[in-house]
Amino acid sequence: MVTNRFERQKRTAFLLFLFPLVIVLCLFGFFLSLKWGQASVSWSTFFEAITFQGQGREHLYIQTLRLPRALGTFLVGVHMALAGLLTQAITKNPVASPHVFGINAGASFAVVIGLLLFTNFSLTGAIYFAFLGAVLGAVLVFLLAGIDQKQHIQLVLAGIAIHFLFTSLTEGLIILNQQSTESMLFWLVGAVDQLGWYELKTILPWTFFGILLFAIMLPSFKLLVLDDDVAAGLGQRVMAVKVTGMLIVILLAGSAVAICGPIGFVGLLVPHIARSLVGYDLKVLVPLTALLGGMLLIYADLLSRFIAFPYESPVGIVTALIGGPFFIYLARKKGVTER
Structure with missing residues (x-):
């Protein structure tokens, strides 16, 4: 009993250290994202801009371009990471993610079709088309x-x-439709450079809705760590829980793809990092995964600005460079385990 109490105290102390550290790293990356980029901004101008004390060109550059981009990038990272965590929980597959399972690709395909079918294709319409494509891919x-x-x-x-x-x-x-889709090439790799206040306001309701559903279903999702037969024996509707979970994945991943394109491997990489830090307790794992997902994408976006400086590079290049080798490692590890 004494040992168990000591272990609980040790874990609590670790979590009290871990979460503030991750939040500080998120804020640090957020401010770096506002400060560094193609245009050089002095520290005095930077602080005036983030406190909305100036109305000059450089102030507006930060307030209207970099600020919504940083906020939107964080939200997209949260979407991708939580969608990946839930996909892995539903399938009990360590290499599962919306990107690997064709959900992101299905959403991208549907958005491109919508762009070709409708001349005035709105961002809201793109999100609904992305949902349909994500559903098709999952099915x-x-x-x-x-x-x-x-x-x-x-x-x-x-x-x-x-x-x-x-x-x-x-x-x-x-x-086949280069004149209509030429601007989509950058988006298809996964890009956040176009994020503005309009895109942020469009995705924000889906963020709240997806996370709210996730929170409501969290007690049921805890049973996903059990074998399906065991969970069914406890009186749980396993199939209903899995279908609801996949709908949440489609909401989170589909809306993120519609805004920023199929950014790969965030949903694969982040849940593994979070589980290695805090284990499988969803009450702790879910918020940590969300924070790490937003943090990873902010730093990836920051790094992507300097790959071909002063030109922008898609953030999907950075996530692929990180996630590709990690996917191979997981696949080889799983293959060795199952022999």
Whole structure:
């Protein structure tokens, strides 16, 4: 009993250290994102701009361009990370994520179709089309592989196949309609440079709605760590919980893709980092995953500004460089474990 109490105290102390540290790192990256970029801004101008004390060109540059971009980037990172965490919990698959499972690619494909079909294609319309495409991608994956928790390899193979199918179709549409879709090339890699106050206001309701549903369903999602047969034996509607979870994934991932394109590997990488720090307790894991997702994408965006300075590079390049090797590591580790 004494040992258990000591372990609880030790864990509490660690969490009291970890969460403030992550918040400080988020704020540090946020302010760096406001300060550094193509245009040089002095520290005095920077502090005047963030406190809304100046109305000069440089002040407006920070207030109307960099500030909504930093806030939107953080929110998109939160969306991607939580969607990845929930996908891995539903499928009990460590290499699962909306990107790997073709959900992001399906959303991108639907957005491109909407752009070609409608001349005045609004951002709200893009989000609804992204939802439809994400649903289509998820349904196709589970039709190919099934939803059995033991179908790890089948799910991954089906997800990769659907991902490349939608990616090829999207690229084909862009090639055949270059005049209408030329501006989409940057977006398809995953970009946050176009984020403004309008994009931020558009995605914010989906952020609140998705996180609210996640919080409401959190007690049910705790049972996802159990085997399906055990959870069903406890009287839980396992399939209903999984379907609801996938709807939340589609809301979070689809809205993020509509705004910034299919930014890859955030949903794969961040949940593993969070679990390695705090374990599987969802009450702690979910907020930490959200914070780490926003933080990762802010720092990735900051790094992407200097890859080809003074020109912008898509943030998806940075996340792919980080997440690609990590995905290979997870796949090899899982393969060795299952031998």
